[in-house]
Amino acid sequence: MTKIVNKPVRKKDSMQLVTGQPVYTDDLAPSDALIVKLLRSPHASAWVKNINTTIAKKVPDIEAIYTWEDVDQNSRRFTCAGQTYPEPSPYDRLIIDRRVRFVGDTVAIVAGKTEKAVDKALSLIKVEYEVYEPVLDFRSALDNETLVHPEENWESLCPVGADNKRNLCAHDECGEGDIDKVLSECDVIIEHTYHTKACQQSMMEPFATYCSIDAYGRLNVLSSTQIVFHCRRIIANALGISKTQVRVSKPRIGGGFGAKQTSVSEIYPAFVTWKTKKPSKIVFSRRECMIASTPRHEMEVHVKLGATKEGIIKGIDLYTLSNTGAYGEHGPTTVGLSGHKSIPLYGKAEAFRFTSDVVYTNIMSAGAYRGYGATQGLFAVESAVNELASKLNMDPITLREMNIIHEGDIMPAYYGQENTSCTLDRCLAKVREMSDWDNKYPARDMGNGKIRSIGMGMAMQGSAISNCDVGGATIKADETGFYTLIIGAADMGTGCDTILAQIAAEVLECPFENITVHGADTDASPYDSGSYASSTTYLTGKAVETCALKLRAQICKLGAKLLGCTTTEVEFNGKEVYKTNGDNASVSLMDVVTASMCGNRIALEVTETHTSPLSPPPFMVGAAEIEVDTLTGEVEVLNYYAAVDCGTPINPNLARVQAEGGILQGIGMALSENITYNEKGKVYENSFMQYKIPSRMDIGKIHIAFEASHEKAGPFGAKSIGEVVINTPLSAIADAIHNAVGKRFYELPITPEQIAMAKK
Amino acid sequence: MIVTITLNGKKIQRDIAPDTVLLDFVRNEGCKSVKRGCDTSNCGLCTVFIDDKPALSCSVLAMRADGRKVTTLEGLQTEAEEFGAFLADQGAEQCGFCNPGLIMNAIALFRENPEPNENEIKEFLAGNLCRCSGYEGQMRAILNFIEWRKQR
Ligand code: FES
Ligand code: FES
Numbered sequence: 001m002t003k004i005v006n007k008p009v010r011k012k013d014s015m016q017l018v019t020g021q022p023v024y025t026d027d028l029a030p031s032d033a034l035i036v037k038l039l040r041s042p043h044a045s046a047w048v049k050n051i052n053t054t055i056a057k058k059v060p061d062i063e064a065i066y067t068w069e070d071v072d073q074n075s076r077r078f079t080c081a082g083q084t085y086p087e088p089s090p091y092d093r094l095i096i097d098r099r100v101r102f103v104g105d106t107v108a109i110v111a112g113k114t115e116k117a118v119d120k121a122l123s124l125i126k127v128e129y130e131v132y133e134p135v136l137d138f139r140s141a142l143d144n145e146t147l148v149h150p151e152e153n154w155e156s157l158c159p160v161g162a163d164n165k166r167n168l169c170a171h172d173e174c175g176e177g178d179i180d181k182v183l184s185e186c187d188v189i190i191e192h193t194y195h196t197k198a199c200q201q202s203m204m205e206p207f208a209t210y211c212s213i214d215a216y217g218r219l220n221v222l223s224s225t226q227i228v229f230h231c232r233r234i235i236a237n238a239l240g241i242s243k244t245q246v247r248v249s250k251p252r253i254g255g256g257f258g259a260k261q262t263s264v265s266e267i268y269p270a271f272v273t274w275k276t277k278k279p280s281k282i283v284f285s286r287r288e289c290m291i292a293s294t295p296r297h298e299m300e301v302h303v304k305l306g307a308t309k310e311g312i313i314k315g316i317d318l319y320t321l322s323n324t325g326a327y328g329e330h331g332p333t334t335v336g337l338s339g340h341k342s343i344p345l346y347g348k349a350e351a352f353r354f355t356s357d358v359v360y361t362n363i364m365s366a367g368a369y370r371g372y373g374a375t376q377g378l379f380a381v382e383s384a385v386n387e388l389a390s391k392l393n394m395d396p397i398t399l400r401e402m403n404i405i406h407e408g409d410i411m412p413a414y415y416g417q418e419n420t421s422c423t424l425d426r427c428l429a430k431v432r433e434m435s436d437w438d439n440k441y442p443a444r445d446m447g448n449g450k451i452r453s454i455g456m457g458m459a460m461q462g463s464a465i466s467n468c469d470v471g472g473a474t475i476k477a478d479e480t481g482f483y484t485l486i487i488g489a490a491d492m493g494t495g496c497d498t499i500l501a502q503i504a505a506e507v508l509e510c511p512f513e514n515i516t517v518h519g520a521d522t523d524a525s526p527y528d529s530g531s532y533a534s535s536t537t538y539l540t541g542k543a544v545e546t547c548a549l550k551l552r553a554q555i556c557k558l559g560a561k562l563l564g565c566t567t568t569e570v571e572f573n574g575k576e577v578y579k580t581n582g583d584n585a586s587v588s589l590m591d592v593v594t595a596s597m598c599g600n601r602i603a604l605e606v607t608e609t610h611t612s613p614l615s616p617p618p619f620m621v622g623a624a625e626i627e628v629d630t631l632t633g634e635v636e637v638l639n640y641y642a643a644v645d646c647g648t649p650i651n652p653n654l655a656r657v658q659a660e661g662g663i664l665q666g667i668g669m670a671l672s673e674n675i676t677y678n679e680k681g682k683v684y685e686n687s688f689m690q691y692k693i694p695s696r697m698d699i700g701k702i703h704i705a706f707e708a709s710h711e712k713a714g715p716f717g718a719k720s721i722g723e724v725v726i727n728t729p730l731s732a733i734a735d736a737i738h739n740a741v742g743k744r745f746y747e748l749p750i751t752p753e754q755i756a757m758a759k760k
Numbered sequence: 761m762i763v764t765i766t767l768n769g770k771k772i773q774r775d776i777a778p779d780t781v782l783l784d785f786v787r788n789e790g791c792k793s794v795k796r797g798c799d800t801s802n803c804g805l806c807t808v809f810i811d812d813k814p815a816l817s818c819s820v821l822a823m824r825a826d827g828r829k830v831t832t833l834e835g836l837q838t839e840a841e842e843f844g845a846f847l848a849d850q851g852a853e854q855c856g857f858c859n860p861g862l863i864m865n866a867i868a869l870f871r872e873n874p875e876p877n878e879n880e881i882k883e884f885l886a887g888n889l890c891r892c893s894g895y896e897g898q899m900r901a902i903l904n905f906i907e908w909r910k911q912r
C-alpha cells in the first residue's frame with residue numbers, strides 16, 4: 001500500500017497560485033527591462049529589398065533596432081524546436097532572415113524603454129519588399145516550382161528524408177506484411193481522406209521571456225518554457241555564442257500544451273540583451289500568439305482499411321500529408337505519430353503500410369501540440385473504424401472488442417514493441433456502462449427538432465520517446481532532515497513538481513511536506529530533456545524513484561558509520577537508521593544529516609539519470625453524447641464519458657483534471673477551433689473573437705473513470721496521461737454527428753452550417 | 761493627468777498619461793495578480809472590481825477609475841485563500857494563470873448570489889476562459905465551497 005503515491009494531495013504551489021502571487025515571467029521582470037517587440041512581415045513570401053530605420057531610431061527612448069543587416073545571412077541556421085540533439089527538425093532559421101516566409105515573420109527587432117516608444121518606432125520603419133508568389137496550398141507544395149527554402153545553408157541533421165529543393169521537410173515509408181494482398185482479400189474496404197486543421201494551443205499565458213546579464217557576464221534567460229536545456233542550445237545556436245554563456249530557467253508557467261516546447265519568444269530578447277548588455281523582455285500579444293506561433297500541424301490522412309465481413313480488421317494502409325508551414329519545427333516527428341499511434345490499436349491486423357510527406361508552405365510554422373500527430377491520425381483511423389461498424393451494422397464498441405490490442409501483444413506498427421500494460425478492454429466495458437451506451441446508441445429523436453446521439457473513439461499515445469528522452473533528478477538531504485528535489489522537467493501547471501515530490505516522499509518514507517522542489521534551471525538542475533512527449537511522470541518519475549532509493553543507501557551508510565557497524569546491519573525507516581539485530585541501537589535522520597555537515601566524506605546527495613527502451617502507451621476510450629439542433633445545426637455536447645488507462649495515477653486529482661482539460665481541447669478541435677488563411681496567406685483567426693476555444697457554456701458534463709493497468713517500467717506502475725486525453729473527442733463527436741444527421745464528415749471542425757446543410 | 765484612486769483600500773494619487781489602461785496601471789502599482797490574456801476583451805483574466813463591481817481592466821482607461829475604488833486579488837487575500845483552497849483540493853488551479861480573474865468573478869458571484877445553482881454559476885463565469893481545466897474541477901470546487909459556507 002502506498003502512502004502518498006496515488007493520493008490526491010494538493011499541488012505544492014497551489015496557494016501561491018490561487019492568491020495571485022507574482023510568479024510568472026512578466027511578473028518577475030523588473031520594470032527597467034527594455035521592451036522588445038517585432039516588426040512582422042505583411043507578406044507571405046518576400047525579399048527585404050530595403051529597410052530604413054533611421055527615423056525610427058530617432059524616437060526618444062529607443063535603445064536599438066535590428067534588421068537582417070545585423071545578422072550574418074550566411075551563418076549556420078538553427079531550429080527553434082525543443083528536441084534532443086541532433087534535432088530531427090531541419091536547421092532552417094535565422095534570427096532575422098532577409099527572406100520572409102509567412103505573414104508575421106520577423107523583419108526587425110525593436111527595443112526601447114517604453115512600450116509607446118517601441119510602438120512608435122515600429123510604425124516608422126520603412127521597408128521595401130520584393131513580393132513573391134507564396135505556396136499556400138499544402139497539397140501542391142511538394143515539387144512546386146516555388147521554393148520556401150531555396151537557400152544553400154539550409155540543413156537537415158538527421159536522415160528524415162528532407163529535401164529543401166522539393167519543399168520537403170520529411171518523408172518516410174514503413175510497413176509490415178503484404179498490405180496490398182491483404183487488402184485485396186478483404187470483404188469490406190473503407191477508404192477516405194481525413195483533414196484536420198492547424199489549431200492553437202491557446203495557453204492563457206502568452207509567450208514571455210526576460211533576459212539579463214549576470215555577475216559573470218553570462219546571458220540569463222528567464223522564460224515560460226517547457227524545455228530549459230533545449231532552450232539553452234537554441235539560444236546559443238541562434239546567437240552564435242558558446243552554450244557556457246547561457247543560463248535558462250523557468251518560473252511558473254501559465255500553460256504550455258506543447259507550444260512552449262518550441263523557442264518562440266526567447267531568441268529575440270536574448271539577442272537584444274546580448275548586444276546591449278541591458279535587461280530586456282518580450283511578451284507576445286494574443287494576436288502574435290495567434291499569427292506567429294507554433295500551432296498543430298494541419299494534416300490530410302488517407303486511410304484504406306480492410307476487414308472481413310465478420311468485422312475483423314485485416315490491414316491498414318495510411319498516407320499522411322503534413323503541413324509544417326514556413327519552418328520545419330517538429331515537422332519530421334509529429335507526422336510519425338499519425339500512424340505509429342493509431343494503427344497499433346488494432347491487434348488482429350496482418351499487415352500495415354504507413355507513408356508520409358511533410359511539406360513546407362508559406363504559412364506560420366507548425367509545432368508541438370498535445371497529441372503531436374497522434375490526434376490527427378486517430379481521428380482518421382477511428383473515424384474509419386466507426387464507418388466500418390455502421391457499414392457492417394455492428395455496434396462500434398463490440399467491433400472494437402473483437403479487434404483491439406491486448407496486454408502482452410507485440411505491436412508491429414509501434415516499432416515492434418510489446419504492449420506491456422493495457423486495460424483497453426476494460427476501458428471499453430467501462431465506457432459502455434458509464435455512458436449507458438446500449439440505451440443511447442445510435443440516436444434518439446427528441447421530437448422537438450433535436451436529436452440526441454452518441455459516438456465513440458479510442459486512443460493511445462506514448463510515455464516518453466524511447467531510447468532518446470532523458471529524465472534526471474537530484475535529491476539531497478538537508479539540515480534537520482528535509483529533502484531538496486532538483487529537476488530539469490518543467491511544471492507548466494500540470495503539477496509535476498508535486499507528482500515527483502510524491503514519488504520521492506513515498507520512497508523516502510517522509511511526509512510530503514518534507515520534500516522541497518526546485519527547477520528548472522540549466523545551471524542547477526540535472527539534465528532532463530524537458531516536459532514533453534508525455535515523459536515527465538514516466539521517465540523523470542522513475543529517475544526520482546531510483547534517486548531516492550540510492551539516497552536511502554547513502555543515509556544508511558553514514559548511519560551505520562555513526563552506529564559503528566556495517567551497512568548490511570542497518571535499515572532506514574524514514575525517521576531513523578537502526579540496527580536490525582534487535583539491540584535497539586539507532587540514529588535519527590536529523591542526527592545523520594547533522595553529522596554529514598561535519599568531518600564527513602559521505603555525500604547525502606544523489607543524482608540519477610534515466611532513459612527507457614520502451615514507451616508504454618497509455619490508452620483511452622471516450623464517448624460523446626450530443627444533441628443536434630436539426631434546424632440550426634448546432635451541436636451541444638451534453639456528456640462526455642471517458643475511461644483512461646494511464647497506469648497508476650500518481651495523483652488522481654491531477655490526472656482527472658488533465659483528462660477533463662484535454663477532452664475539452666479535443667471538443668474544441670472537433671467543433672470550433674480552426675485556423676484559416678485568406679488568398680494572400682493572412683490568418684483570419686487572430687484573436688479569441690474568431691478563434692473559438694470552448695467556454696464553460698460549451699460543455700455539459702465530463703465524466704472520467706480510471707482503469708489502471710500496472711506498468712512495470714514506470715514509477716509505481718505509472719505511464720503517462722498528458723497527451724492521450726485530447727485524442728478521443730474528434731472521432732467520437734464526428735460519429736455522434738453522423739448518428740444524428742446521417743452524414744459523415746471528413747474534415748474538422750464540423751460547424752453548425754455544415755450540419756444544417758447536410759440532408760439526412 | 762492626475763488621478764486619485766483607492767487601490768485595495770489605499771488612496772493613491774498618480775500622474776498618468778490619459779491613454780493608460782487600468783490593467784497596466786494596477787500592474788504598475790504592483791498588483792501583478794491581474795493578468796492579460798487577450799486583446800479583445802474575451803478572456804476575463806484581467807477582472808478587477810471598480811466600486812465593488814467586476815470589470816475587465818483591459819478595457820477600461822485608468823482615468824475612468826478616478827475618484828473610485830479599485831480592488832484586485834491583492835486586496836482580497838482572505839477570500840482568495842478561502843475559496844482558492846477548494847480549487848486546490850480539486851487540483852483545478854492547474855497553471856494558475858486564469859485563477860485571479862476567475863476568483864475575482866467568483867467572489868462577485870457569491871456576493872451577489874450566495875447560493876447559485878450550476879446554470880447560474882456557468883452563466884456568471886462564462887467570460888472567464890480557462891484552457892487547462894476543462895472547467896469541471898472549477899465547478900466541483902465552487903459547489904463544494906458553497907456547501908462548506910452553508911455548513912458554517
Ligand atoms: S485581458 Fe482578456 S478580457 Fe481583459
Ligand atoms: S488553469 Fe491554466 S488557464 Fe485556467
